Amino acid sequence: MIVVTGATGNVGRELVPLLAGADEEVVAVSRRPRLADLPAGVRHARADLADAASLRPVLDGADALFVVLGGELNSHGESPRTLLDEVAAAGVKRVVLLSSQINSTRPHAPSHTRLREFEDAVRTSGADFTVLRPAGFASNAFAWAESVRARRTVFAPFGEVALPVVDPADIAEVAAAALREDGHAGRTYELTGPEAISPRRQAAVIAEALGEDIAFVELSREEAHAHLARFMPEEVVDGTLDILGLPLPAEQTVAADVRHVLRRPARPFAAWVARNLAAFR
16 A cells, blocks of 8 residues: 655645556545545545654555655654654555755755754664655646636746756656556656756747747746745745756766666656646637
């Protein structure tokens, strides 16, 4: 049995049907009381990583666990050891943690201190572990959907700065491999897309898919900061803008791990747009 936390997130919603389609017994975990449109045979369980004890009945009989932090869990909460103690007590053999590229490129970034603590806890848990460190998600472009629908305009900072954004579907496929197959224990995978692509070019890809013109309006760092500060902690805002505007060479480099694990190239941004075009119509 494989337990997937964060089942409603960008990666979880791709991972659950992948595992179910491979005839795995899957438990999809969320904080919501119910989940709609789960694949046949997938069981939903309501639990919260902020309360590790709530996972105790969910983990009963589990062989593998996918861990993804969300929202406030990235900044505070129970000790990661508390969760991993529950995992060990349940006899879970494999743990796959969704981490971040920042933990390799900027290992002292204050915005990701807690995620580094989870990495440390997973590595010393006694389970076979795999850590996934993706770059920025292609799905971050959902932030433009409303302005594209209403005004056929994308508002974003650093229009010419290119980064190799990764499709969450590729992250999910790598996670599925690590959860189901031997050979991934003790590995840390850096996950990127197949090419670095700028916000301006991303807007052009969306326009091409829609068959309509889309204007690109470049925000200043100050304007972008004010927008992000509405829903991000201050240290996360500054760290995010540093990466978007002043990326390190490693953050602009295409990694080989998606190709290595999946034996095919990573999906381009255009493939993500094609699957999610309805959001921008």
